[in-house]
Amino acid sequence: MSITSEEINGKHAGPVSKQRGNRTTRVPEILEVAIRVFAREGNAGFTQRRVAADAGVRLSTLQHYFGSRESLLQSTIEEMGKRYLQRFRLLANDPQRTPEGRLEALLDETFDALTGSDNVISPFALEVWCLAEHQSSVRDLMVQVSGDFQEVFGRVVAEINPALAHSECRLRGALIYSHWQGLIVFMRRSGQNAPDVVAFRSATKVVWKALSNASQ
CATH class of the missing domain: 1.10.10.60 (Homeodomain-like)
Known part of the structure; x- marks a missing residue:
């Protein structure tokens, strides 16, 4: 975005x-x-x-x-979360894509943002996560945002693998979201240890699809 x-x-x-x-x-x-x-x-x-x-x-x-x-900071963090949550919900509900296609679109959106020359997500997210360790209002907001993103991923998992129980879909949505958070940190800090981006993107798709398609 x-x-x-x-x-x-x-x-x-x-x-x-x-x-x-x-x-x-x-x-x-x-x-x-x-x-x-x-x-x-x-x-x-x-x-x-x-x-x-x-x-x-x-x-x-x-x-x-x-x-x-404090009011400006809170509104800024809320706005950033709202923008990407809206974008992810649009992709997750895209009727023109299959459920697996929606999951791929979410991952492509992530990689495009994190590898773009105008990437603000990584530095923004890292600052917010640090701030949340010491400021309760930010921590509470992050809890809410985390739940919203997990819900998006969990719903896509449920569409890909409808045989899974609701609780299992939520769990796998949380796993994918935790990996999504890890990508933000890893791709920001890996430096010369960063793998080839194209290959890394393809491998990540394999992991996300495997988490979604595996039986319970």
Whole structure:
């Protein structure tokens, strides 16, 4: 999934004053930039002032919509989770694909995002997971997001292998999701030990399909 913003892609020399907007247009613009600031600068560098500057809006304007740094951070994390959850649900429910085709589409979406030049998922996710260790509101949000993603994978498993009990589908959905989380870390940190991406993608499809198709 591509998340673009002219303000942070080098298309101007500095912040540009934008025309006055309303909540419907302004909040998504601010969150778009906030996602990238958090991914690029981490929690330590995530400030309202930095987001406002990168978004080309006055600090007072940003604070009108997000009264505190904590409010902006929470909304930013929620927005990132919502975007990818919506995308995964669309792929998981695609009537033009077979159940196995939907699982492949979820994996392809993952690899495309993690190997793309504009990858924000990996740094964003790693920062959020670290933050969740020390901040209860983020930890609670991650529990909710984790459950939602496990449900998506579990439902696809149930469609691929309808003979499985509901509890078994949930378990395998959790296994695939845990592997999905592991991919985020591994592909970010493996460096020179990273395998060939094409071969690694193909092998991962084999693993996911095997988890889905195996009998109980």
